[in-house]
Amino acid sequence: MRGEDDKPTLSPHVRPATKANEAMHPVVMSEAAFTSKLLRDAAYYADDTILILNMDVREGIDLLAKADVEVNCVVTSPPFYGQRDYEVDRQIGLEAHPSEFISTLADVFDAIGASILAANGSLWVNIGDTYWSGKGEHKSGESKQSARRFGVRPQDKKGDGKWCVPKQLLLIPHRLAIELQDRGWLVRNDNVWVKPNPIPDQVRDRCSMSHEYVFHFVKERWYYFDKNSVGRSSDNGTVLPPLDTWELPPVRGPARRHRARFSEELVRIPILTTTPPRGVVLDPFAGSGTSLIFARKHGFRAIGIDAKQSYCETMVDQLNQVSEEEIDGADD
Numbered sequence: 436m437r438g439e440d441d442k443p444t445l446s447p448h449v450r451p452a453t454k455a456n457e458a459m460h461p462v463v464m465s466e467a468a469f470t471s472k473l474l475r476d477a478a479y480y481a482d483d484t485i486l487i488l489n490m491d492v493r494e495g496i497d498l499l500a501k502a503d504v505e506v507n508c509v510v511t512s513p514p515f516y517g518q519r520d521y522e523v524d525r526q527i528g529l530e531a532h533p534s535e536f537i538s539t540l541a542d543v544f545d546a547i548g549a550s551i552l553a554a555n556g557s558l559w560v561n562i563g564d565t566y567w568s569g570k571g572e573h574k575s576g577e578s579k580q581s582a583r584r585f586g587v588r589p590q591d592k593k594g595d596g597k598w599c600v601p602k603q604l605l606l607i608p609h610r611l612a613i614e615l616q617d618r619g620w621l622v623r624n625d626n627v628w629v630k631p632n633p634i635p636d637q638v639r640d641r642c643s644m645s646h647e648y649v650f651h652f653v654k655e656r657w658y659y660f661d662k663n664s665v666g667r668s669s670d671n672g673t674v675l676p677p678l679d680t681w682e683l684p685p686v687r688g689p690a691r692r693h694r695a696r697f698s699e700e701l702v703r704i705p706i707l708t709t710t711p712p713r714g715v716v717l718d719p720f721a722g723s724g725t726s727l728i729f730a731r732k733h734g735f736r737a738i739g740i741d742a743k744q745s746y747c748e749t750m751v752d753q754l755n756q757v758s759e760e761e762i763d764g765a766d767d
């Protein structure tokens with residue numbers, strides 16, 4: 436064994452390989468692993484930079500792990516508790532009790548953390564909250580989207596008398612964050628998405644809700660984070676990190692695409708700060724494919740999983756549009 440005194444002396448021009456330095460130079464997955472036969476055979480859609488899996492999220496994670504996939508940034512908006520019936524097998528979001536929803540989602544993120552997220556990668560989760568209603572089935576001819584299907588909403592049933600009592604804000608976002616923290620994840624931010632001019636709540640005894648969260652989790656103390664592309668300039672010219680409050684209008688537009696889609700602006704900071712060049716972004720509840728579209732536009736590779744076939748179809752259409760725009764742009 437070499438003694439302390441025999442340590443090689445580094446030239447003054449060589450920076451020591453600290454954990455912090457190493458995290459800032461992540462190795463990204465090879466092209467061969469991304470385009471492996473195992474993945475192509477199972478994919479709903481695959482090209483050299485995009486992979487779409489139309490299956491239950493847990494099956495998708497197992498498959499990616501089997502193919503030795505390693506992703507750098509996971510950004511997603513899982514189904515919110517009690518909000519929508521996506522009418523797919525094993526769907527997440529309509530569990531009878533919120534604690535069941537939290538543990539199911541935490542299991543999904545844990546499986547991703549254990550098998551496919553790089554050690555220096557990041558997980559970003561956009562999630563909103565839900566009130567327990569306990570009112571029974573709605574009879575009012577509620578004008579909200581039919582996908583909400585009030586007969587199946589867990590929060591309309593009689594509650595447990597504890598968390599689940601009428602008018603209770605369930606604190607789902609922070610319960611999920613605390614569960615993940617208890618399981619060993621590091622919580623770096625509870626970024627708040629502030630929605631100017633939201634659709635008003637029909638309530639008279641509380642404030643109208645106008646925010647959601649975008650939690651940033653990491654697995655280890657040292658991880659890849661590049662603030663330069665999204666930072667703010669200070670008076671002395673240095674780059675400050677972005678703030679943790681993001682004021683962005685909600686997406687409106689044809690419901691045909693996806694009723695609960697998020698805006699490309701919402702994934703801008705997550706993807707640009709925590710995906711290294713040519714890195715891989717994963718959205719395990721990809722819906723209409725917003726994260727994949729943003730990733731493609733910025734030169735990253737991306738993987739989307741969604742259980743609903745019509746959303747996978749939408750994703751492919753949207754991605755083809757981006758490719759066509761790129762070709763048109765190249766002709767200019």
Ligand SMILES: C[S@@+](CC[C@H](N)C(=O)[O-])C[C@H]1O[C@@H](n2cnc3c(N)ncnc32)[C@H](O)[C@@H]1O
Pocket residue numbers: 490491492493511512513514515521523524525526527693695696697698719720721722723724725726740741742743746
């Ligand atoms: C809130 S939406 C995601 C919207 C997406 N961010 C967008 O911009 O379009 C949640 C998605 O989770 C999907 N989903 C629900 N349960 C699932 C499951 N068990 N496995 C995979 N996908 C699931 C739904 O089909 C839905 O598209």
